[in-house]
Amino acid sequence: MRLHAREARRAGGGLVLNMAPLIDVVFLLLMYFMVATDFSPAEEVFRLDLPASVVGSQPDPPDPLDLLEEPLRVRLTAAGSSGQAVRVQVEGPWDVTPSIKGLGDFLAGSVIPQGTLLVAEHPIIIDPTPSVSWEHVVAAFNAAVAAGCTNVTLETAS
């Protein structure tokens, strides 16, 4: 830069600022930050513990006379013409709207302290049929976790 200024002074002109290297560096910085920025959405995870044996460990319910003892089994079946929808069925005598939202509402109203049917640690097994999409399986898992259930698992017995 000093050389450029000296040459310019010798030539009788004013001070000349050479912009090209500056623009080079600015573009490099821009490129660096564009490359370094991760534009994909951050990933989060649901935690799922798979015991070596098939799920069957029963929690100690505070009042066994009032509480459900068997694991609550939630069946998912593909529905709709192209199988993109899902039908939810909760095993047992309960009247549950056969949708993910219905499942969430049922569980939210059943888990202590909101409800009286289940303790939060009660095992809930989500049992999808083979053609159910992963999106619906995760949505059912999400509904159970959002309702306060802490022992949700997926049926993995072959």
Added chain:
Amino acid sequence: MTPLIDVVFLLIVFFVLVSRIVDEDRPRLDLPSPVPPATLISPQGPKLIVSVVSDGSGAWQYHLAGADMTANRDGAEMLERSVAAQLRRAPETAIQVRAGQTTPWEIVSPVLQAARAAGRAAALPHPVRVQLATTRRQGT
């Protein structure tokens, strides 16, 4: 000085790009994003990422640490052996399952079965830690 800075920045950009190309553990997938999302955790600690990917022709593959296994009985057995070997080395490893929204359960289910069987083979003192990968939809 300017050419030197130019070269240094070019090198930095080069290495950032190369490190991204080398990171093949996470193929791009349309992960499920449940709404409204329950309280999720950010993945931490040692983990083994198993991605379920489609090759576009209807065939599915299990992708584990740069290796592809066909989504069938043989592939699931190979997956089980790989996961068991990792769990023997590091029992605290979590198995992170990444699958796209439209992946059928019959393709994802063998991954969980393999994880369970691997835990049994590695004689873990605790249940196998599995993580189900999701993304948070914008604005939720």
